[in-house]
Amino acid sequence: xxxxxxxxxxxxxxxxxxxxxxxxxxxxxxxxxxxxxxxxxxxxxxxxxxxxxxxxxxxxxxxxxxxxxxxxxxxxxxxxxxxxxxxxxxxxxxxxxxxxxxxxxxxxxxxxxxxxxxxxxxxxxxxxxxxxxxxxxxxxxxxxxxxxxxxxxxxxxxxxxxxxxxxxxxxxxxxxxxxxxxxxxxxxxxxxxxxxxxxxxxxxxxxxxxxxxxxxxxxxxxxxxxxxxxxxxxxxxxxxxxxxxxxxxxxxxxxxxxxxxxxxxxxxxxxxxxxxxxxxxxxxxxxxxxxxxxxxxxxxxxxxxxxxxxxxxx
Amino acid sequence: xxxxxxxxxxxxxxxxxxxxxxxxxxxxxxxxxxxxxxxxxxxxxxxxxxxxxxxxxxxxxxxxxxxxxxxxxxxxxxxxxxxxxxxxxxxxxxxxxxxxxxxxxxxxxxxxxxxxxxxxxxxxxxxxxxxxxxxxxxxxxxxxxxxxxxxxxxxxxxxxxxxxxxxxxxxxxxxxxxxxxxxxxxxxxxxxxxxxxxxxxxxxxxxxxxxxxxxxxxxxxxxxxxxxxxxxxxxxxxxxxxxxxxxxxxxxxxxxxxxxxxxxxxxxxxxxxxxxxxxxxxxxxxxxxxxxxxxxxxxxxxxxxxxxxxxxxxxxxxxxxxxxxxxxxxxxxxxxxxxxxxxxxxxxxxxxxxxxxxxxxxxxxxxxxxxxxxxxxxx
Ligand SMILES: Nc1ncnc2c1ncn2[C@@H]1O[C@H](COP(=O)(O)OP(=O)(O)OP(=O)(O)O)[C@@H](O)[C@H]1O
Ligand SMILES: [Mg+2]
Numbered sequence: 095x096x097x098x099x100x101x102x103x104x105x106x107x108x109x110x111x112x113x114x115x116x117x118x119x120x121x122x123x124x125x126x127x128x129x130x131x132x133x134x135x136x137x138x139x140x141x142x143x144x145x146x147x148x149x150x151x152x153x154x155x156x157x158x159x160x161x162x163x164x165x166x167x168x169x170x171x172x173x174x175x176x177x178x179x180x181x182x183x184x185x186x187x188x189x190x191x192x193x194x195x196x197x198x199x200x201x202x203x204x205x206x207x208x209x210x211x212x213x214x215x216x217x218x219x220x221x222x223x224x225x226x227x228x229x230x231x232x233x234x235x236x237x238x239x240x241x242x243x244x245x246x247x248x249x250x251x252x253x254x255x256x257x258x259x260x261x262x263x264x265x266x267x268x269x270x271x272x273x274x275x276x277x278x279x280x281x282x283x284x285x286x287x288x289x290x291x292x293x294x295x296x297x298x299x300x301x302x303x304x305x306x307x308x309x310x311x312x313x314x315x316x317x318x319x320x321x322x323x324x325x326x327x328x329x330x331x332x333x334x335x336x337x338x339x340x341x342x343x344x345x346x347x348x349x350x351x352x353x354x355x356x357x358x359x360x361x362x363x364x365x366x367x368x369x370x371x372x373x374x375x376x377x378x379x380x381x382x383x384x385x386x387x388x389x390x391x392x393x394x395x396x397x398x399x400x401x402x403x404x405x406x407x408x
Numbered sequence: 409x410x411x412x413x414x415x416x417x418x419x420x421x422x423x424x425x426x427x428x429x430x431x432x433x434x435x436x437x438x439x440x441x442x443x444x445x446x447x448x449x450x451x452x453x454x455x456x457x458x459x460x461x462x463x464x465x466x467x468x469x470x471x472x473x474x475x476x477x478x479x480x481x482x483x484x485x486x487x488x489x490x491x492x493x494x495x496x497x498x499x500x501x502x503x504x505x506x507x508x509x510x511x512x513x514x515x516x517x518x519x520x521x522x523x524x525x526x527x528x529x530x531x532x533x534x535x536x537x538x539x540x541x542x543x544x545x546x547x548x549x550x551x552x553x554x555x556x557x558x559x560x561x562x563x564x565x566x567x568x569x570x571x572x573x574x575x576x577x578x579x580x581x582x583x584x585x586x587x588x589x590x591x592x593x594x595x596x597x598x599x600x601x602x603x604x605x606x607x608x609x610x611x612x613x614x615x616x617x618x619x620x621x622x623x624x625x626x627x628x629x630x631x632x633x634x635x636x637x638x639x640x641x642x643x644x645x646x647x648x649x650x651x652x653x654x655x656x657x658x659x660x661x662x663x664x665x666x667x668x669x670x671x672x673x674x675x676x677x678x679x680x681x682x683x684x685x686x687x688x689x690x691x692x693x694x695x696x697x698x699x700x701x702x703x704x705x706x707x708x709x710x711x712x713x714x715x716x717x718x719x720x721x722x723x724x725x726x727x728x729x730x731x732x733x734x735x736x737x738x739x740x741x742x743x744x745x746x747x748x749x750x751x752x753x754x755x756x757x758x759x760x761x762x763x764x765x766x767x768x769x770x771x772x773x774x775x776x777x778x779x780x781x782x783x784x785x786x787x
Pocket of ligand 1: 118136138139140142143183
């Protein structure tokens with residue numbers, strides 16, 4: 095263990111991964127502190143799952159190095175596996191085993207003491223005690239997710255790597271889940287969680303945004319937003335779709351995003367953006383208000399720019 | 409309990425999981441019972457061939473002009489290949505029991521003297537008749553041989569006897585399978601064939617199934633070790649293999665009336681050795697294959713040479729030399745020798761050892777390969 099191990103649960107530098115000639119993860123460096131909930135965001139196929147797999151030793155990075163819980167991600171994968179709870183994106187428990195048998199298997203594999211009591215307690219907490227003998231394959235998608243989460247917590251890991259754990263889970267269960275995550279974090283457990291939900295992103299202590307394999311931003315939500323230096327205006331009124339068409343490409347306008355009955359218009363050059371918008375709104379029935387740039391505005395902005403800069407993925 | 413990182417608890421968790429999954433897999437279960445029955449029915453009849461150059465030892469207690477001519481005539485018939493002399497009957501029997509030779513030609517001590525006196529003495533050919541297909545034609549040829557030797561090869565002092573009826577007899581002594589019943593040979597042979605097929609196929613699927621269903625990622629993320637996964641997955645199939653062996657033994661005894669000359673415990677021990685060897689092949693193929701279809705194809709690829717070159721389908725000695733070399737690497741070849749040796753010849757371990765060690769060696773080497781190819785990551 096080195097000195098950074100006390101501070102960082104995950105500390106990786108310059109990770110690269112190729113699949114064939116596809117550069118799937120390109121120079122990713124991440125630091126997750128102990129007891130921190132770290133959100134991992136990015137569009138589909140951007141390399142989130144691949145990065146997570148490298149961190150828990152399931153994939154060998156082509157280049158780069160780092161530690162998880164102080165253990166080297168390449169050489170000490172065995173130690174990492176013992177203390178990390180990894181929830182795969184695709185359900186990966188055995189559908190031809192019952193719920194109890196799956197939990198029991200996990201408890202045995204990690205050689206947990208008091209196995210029976212532990213499994214019983216987990217089933218109770220999940221609210222699945224009465225269905226313990228049911229085949230796992232017959233659970234609904236959301237329940238499978240909840241089972242998977244419970245199973246990866248079973249061996250009391252010090253670090254959780256959760257790959258889209260709430261995909262397909264209903265809002266109540268999602269809220270319960272996040273409250274549980276915060277409770278775990280308060281106990282000093284570190285969490286890296288990938289998600290596509292903005293409300294979840296806002297509940298993380300820190301965020302990282304990845305697109306086409308490159309890490310574009312990292313920090314708290316406020317830092318990530320500030321980092322792009324965007325000014326945003328909200329426009330309300332009629333014919334917003336037509337307005338959005340008209341604004342695109344105008345000086346100062348970098349992005350227009352429709353949010354229900356409102357249009358968010360963002361740009362880096364605040365002064366020119368304001369001038370353009372005031373001119374467009376002049377004489378019309380449009381209501382123009384300066385607003386805070388949201389995470390979503392920033393993510394959409396970063397994604398659009400990254401494809402401009404690096405081209406479409408090969 | 410730990411031994412160099414091997415955890416008995418983790419290993420046992422894999423074993424339990426495999427048993428549970430197997431129990432729920434009805435089709436596989438049906439196959440376990442159905443396959444032996446179908447194969448036993450199909451292979452009830454066997455293919456006949458005409459192997460030559462069968463290894464023959466000579467026990468020559470009467471070195472004479474005559475014995476030389478007779479041996480030369482045997483060679484000329486192409487059915488026999490004289491591989492050496494044995495000093496006495498015991499050595500001859502041992503060579504037969506170990507399968508080193510197919511025949512022993514026994515020329516009694518005062519043969520030529522009695523021949524001259526016109527006593528019509530007898531030559532004895534002892535044959536390992538376990539596989540009647542292998543010996544049938546050769547034995548038929550020996551009586552022809554007597555005629556032709558009598559007609560052409562009696563010279564010197566024996567010349568006056570030339571041309572008539574043979575002044576001697578050839579007695580054939582079929583050992584182990586006196587009636588030459590080919591089912592005696594085929595049915596025990598089927599045991600190995602069926603075990604090869606089911607064992608390799610089922611374990612071949614064991615690892616690829618995890619990979620295709622995505623559960624491999626989960627398994628790899630846990631601390632479980634390759635050796636624990638591999639051997640743990642094998643265990644339930646050992647039990648299945650023994651069930652299949654029992655079905656075939658029951659059929660052999662009650663349906664095909666195959667005699668049980670040897671020890672039943674030895675049969676199961678041999679089966680266990682063979683099952684272990686075969687399962688390591690399956691688990692290796694499973695590590696190599698990307699998906700279940702490939703695993704099936706690899707199984708077939710392994711199965712064909714086994715069935716063709718192991719002496720099950722065609723007499724081993726009827727095969728060309730290169731094919732025999734390949735055959736000698738295959739576990740089924742050795743298991744066929746073991747099972748026929750035990751059931752039909754009642755051979756003891758000393759006789760069987762030449763077939764036991766290749767199985768052990770095979771198992772160790774292939775397990776090493778399997779562990780070498782086990783992918784610890786998803787790369
Ligand atoms: N085993 C593999 N072989 C080849 N290509 C792969 C493999 N795994 C992932 N990829 C490719 O790598 C890229 C990144 O995939 P990854 O699964 O890491 O994305 P992701 O960010 O998790 O996406 P999502 O949000 O859809 O889960 C994709 O283009 C994918 O096609
Ligand atoms: Mg993913």
